[in-house]
């Protein structure tokens with residue numbers, strides 16, 4: 134089972150996650166990133182890289198995030214790959230503060 | 235700058251993750267440039283081939299990414315060419331505009347205690363290299379005929395060593411573990427594996443995923459002592475930190491292990507904390523490990539192990555140390571002996587307070603042995619940013635590059651392998667594995683690899 138991006142990733146796009154992904158499996162829209170489950174190799178590099186802890190190992194996550202498994206798979210399939218780090222969205226710093234990180 | 239021989243020529247030394255991500259970042263820069271990757275073995279991919287455990291095949295899929303990079307225009311693989319053995323730093327500087335060292339951390343830290351070199355005492359590198367078919371460790375022997383093994387260190391490499399020792403051998407048969415290791419493990423009589431750490435459960439370096447796996451091994455009990463999990467206030471502070479999620483999960487797992495019983499399982503793994511080895515005991519071979527008990531001192535997140543004065547002895551027949559890795563000094567370049575890395579500022583090699591022009595470093599040799607495969611990607615992006623900034627400022631003198639370098643090899647008896655020749659080895663390994671249901675059976679001797687590619 135792969136890793137997934139969840140709710141905390143919103144209006145941030147720090148994309149620190151993207152830069153450490155060894156296989157380029159992050160895709161993104163204007164709001165957040167999504168992991169392609171068929172490409173992710175479960176290396177775990179992105180978990181500590183995300184400043185707001187939005188990423189979970191599906192084998193080890195709170196029940197509430199189960200719906201995000203399908204969301205990641207569906208969205209990743211239609212959105213372009215992000216292969217390099219992007220400038221953070223202007224809302225990023227506020228969002229991080231709001232989440233208490 | 236558009237003709238190929240005006241291209242910027244860059245040598246990357248080492249074909250592990252950091253080398254490949256450096257090559258990727260260079261080739262994506264949109265400049266006319268040529269990347270030549272030198273690798274001391276005939277085979278590429280560094281620790282992805284020779285470190286990552288055979289029962290973690292999914293991680294090795296990262297090789298597909300490296301294969302794609304290796305097939306890009308502007309990339310050349312020079313396998314079986316070692317910096318320091320076949321070429322010198324000075325020669326590389328004469329042939330290339332820049333050199334990026336990506337040689338990893340090829341040696342282990344020592345415990346620095348008496349008896350460390352007794353027969354039966356090994357490094358994790360030796361054992362991992364042996365079961366993963368690394369040619370350097372092909373002829374090592376591990377006596378698995380006795381019952382008790384101790385592993386010093388509580389990181390993921392220690393977990394890999396433990397898992398390979400503890401798993402029923404039948405579960406390894408369809409992995410790419412080397413045949414000689416499989417034969418030896420099939421005869422193993424190991425029953426108890428003790429993993430000891432200097433500090434407490436809150437400071438263990440395992441990732442929860444690896445630790446959980448140790449708790450799920452068939453016919454194996456995973457045990458910890460309740461008393462070790464009564465944590466002090468400073469440890470609780472560490473566990474409550476949102477950025478320290480691994481520690482909290484690890485402690486929850488250790489707590490589960492305290493409720494387990496050995497029962498009549500075939501094997502057991504026992505975690506020990508707050509212990510520092512002080513002497514390996516035994517006359518002609520390892521018979522035990524003397525350990526000193528520690529307590530933690532200092533503020534949360536900077537707690538250090540401090541000896542209480544109390545010592546005990548663990549009887550054991552086999553000892554592995556997995557307490558960190560060190561880079562190997564490269565002749566002609568500075569080395570930070572304390573950290574075991576090539577000294578650098580954001581990837582530019584430094585010698586005292588000046589930078590060594592044209593020489594860069596990335597990966598484990600740059601930052602020490604921390605992080606996972608992907609960590610090297612961000613690390614190499616950083617180094618390459620500085621390589622490109624320096625190169626595009628400098629006046630581009632022409633450099634002769636890889637063709638001229640290759641022309642030096644025959645007279646030295648160096649037989650370099652191309653990426654196509656590696657692909658021949660790759661195909662032959664897959665073929666050899668097939669009858670046994672293995673993804674591949676690695677060649678473990680350089681001479682066999684050379685013979686296969688017509689260099690024998």
Ligand SMILES: Cc1cc2nc3c(=O)[nH]c(=O)nc-3n(C[C@H](O)[C@H](O)[C@H](O)COP(=O)(O)OP(=O)(O)OC[C@H]3O[C@@H](n4cnc5c(N)ncnc54)[C@H](O)[C@@H]3O)c2cc1C
Pocket residue numbers: 176247248249250251252253272273274275278279280281282284285286287290293315316317318336337338339340362390391394596597598599604605606607608610
């Ligand atoms: C046992 C073990 C298990 C691991 N398991 C995992 C895991 O499960 N998941 C994970 O994400 N990470 C894992 N890691 C970490 C990961 O392997 C490293 O982060 C990564 O390999 C470091 O990359 P590197 O390129 O710096 O070094 P390396 O991968 O070591 O590559 C260095 C390369 O340089 C070559 N070289 C050395 N000296 C010379 C020279 N003088 N001339 C030419 N070539 C030279 C070497 O032969 C080697 O191919 C593991 C590490 C170890 C030790």
Ligand code: SF4
Pocket residue numbers: 138141142143145146147148149150151165166182183184185186187188
């Ligand atoms: S770093 Fe975290 S919050 Fe930022 S884009 Fe990646 S997953 Fe989202």
Ligand code: SF4
Pocket residue numbers: 136153154155156157158159168172173174175176177178179180608
């Ligand atoms: S777990 Fe690894 S492979 Fe999967 S998305 Fe995260 S960084 Fe990429």
